[in-house]
Amino acid sequence: MARIASVGLSLGLLLFGASAQASGQLAAQAAPIRFGILPIGSAAESLEQWRPLLEELQKRLGRRVTTVSVSSYAGLSGAIGAQRVDVAFLSGKLAVEAVIHQHMQVFAQFVRSDGARGNVAMLVVRGDSPIRSLAGLLANPGRWRYARSEQLSVTGYTAPEADVFAPHGLNSDTFFANVQVGDHQSNLLAVVNREADVASSNNPDMDLFRHNFPGEAAQLRVIWQSPLIPSGVLVVREGLATELRRQLTAFILTYGNAPGEAGARERGQLARIPDLGGFAPQNNRVLQPFVDMQYVLLRQEAEHGQWVSPQARLARLAEIDHDHQRDLQKLLPQ
Template sequence: MKLIRALLSCCAAGAVAFAALGASAARADDLSFGIISTDSSAVLKQRWQPFIDDLNRQTGLHVNAFFATDYSGIIEAMRFNKVQIGYFGNASAMEAVDRSNGEVFAKVLYANGDTGYKSVLITNVNSRVKTLDDVFKNPKDLTLGWGDPNSTSGSLVPGYYLFAQRNLPVNATTFKTVLPSSHEANLLAVVNNKVDIATNNTMELATLARKHPDRFKEVRVLWTSPLIPSDPLVMRKDLPEATKQKLRDFFYHYAKTDPREKKIMADITGYAGFAPSSDEQLLPIRQIALFQQKQKIAADTHLSDDDRKSQIAAIDAKIGALNAPAKP
């Protein structure tokens, strides 16, 4: 009898250990997919959930969508391993790579064949602002809808190509009001004539034109940036290699032929699928960010001449390293 009890006890212990192992294995396949807050969480969930469902079904992974109220929420979530995969803009992807143990592994493709998108400055068609010159005549009289600090098209690119080139920093002293918000909120603010001008991008405008052509007619584009590389996908470097390969296989082949998958991608933001990529696509964004840092240091009156020269020299060295040809 004692022997039977001992055997039963061993079996029970083994069952518990096996169950724990199984639970551990299941947890190893549990991932969170962070999606930057270009729109409200409800809108993003509606766009992305069919894609997430396909990702789970085709890979056997258990992936949940993770939405935050701002870009930094996704970056920090990846930093603390609460998010393992992320859809980012280029500026936020740079932060995820530098601060959150991430690596770029894919980029989106567009249905219209474009290899990227553009930042825009927009206003309402009935606004007193008719041209770009009107913006710079008296910016202190204007309310600016600005992007998230980590947004490529909402802040980094217009901050550099539009405002820095005219020596106009974006802050509460140069404009009547600066209102940082999402692309969706800024677009609605312009449509409803709640702000004088706002940053946005050509993807959001295309979505608005497709879904709400009447509202699109209320938008006037004042400025368009150079081409921005298409949005990258980032994964944590420390994911198991088998998991990484499942993700690569899924993203690289998704929506290539299946009409249903193509529709899901088109409904997200006019996408057509994904292509392989790497951290190298962030190079032009790094150059812009460093140049902006250099401008801020040059204009900082609190620094001594020696400190200013030293900091500028350090940034010039970083820019030089980025511009140096890759070693064979």
């Protein structure tokens, strides 16, 4: 069994509120809008990236906006489950959990600066690594060290597991000599520093890494990338007041589209968030690929697993099929 070291999973709650002078007259009695941010890079770095946009949202709504910024996927999921978040930026698997179990609804999707509505997962090695290809990686079980993200990460865990390891009857946690769990930026640095042989990542985090560490990024090489995975989404709590939700949605979906200098300024604020060009209207249906991806992964693991009897295996497969249909019904009600 590989040794799994958890890296950087402590929860950090960072709150901000613009001053009354900067924000205008806010309704003192109104509860703040609590905005949850999935970290790209560090929690503090993500907070700075989002701050200008959220300060403008605060002015538009005339209501204080506080930010729940966390250092882990589990931390953000926990905050949503505890009803400490009203609106959040989430990746697909977190969004599925939020919609199916935590009373949230999708209302917008990220649009990349190149117009695409998706990202790709990657496996990355050093340029001078003896791992020359994906086949070379898989040919040597128990030899390599792996740096991956939490299991709630689609690009950092689920996509590589479903598309690379499970189809070969492998589990990354037992295939590698050592597995360390951290954020995407830390995992890429681990490969550069020869603390890991391969890391999972995605194109936005690779772009951010190139921006922050251009010399180190030049030492990396991609050996695998996934098909396009739908981009992250914005979700809103079901119980949010109708008028407040309408104002929030209108602000998000039109931000960056204003004419003249105002639009240029808004697009500049969007550009602070890695690879973000704007937002498009969306609903819960955009999450079906993530439900299906998890279903495929669980079935592959069950089919390749060791069971005490054929009946036990069949029972597990039936359970997976049932859970998949249940989740689709919750996600896509008739």
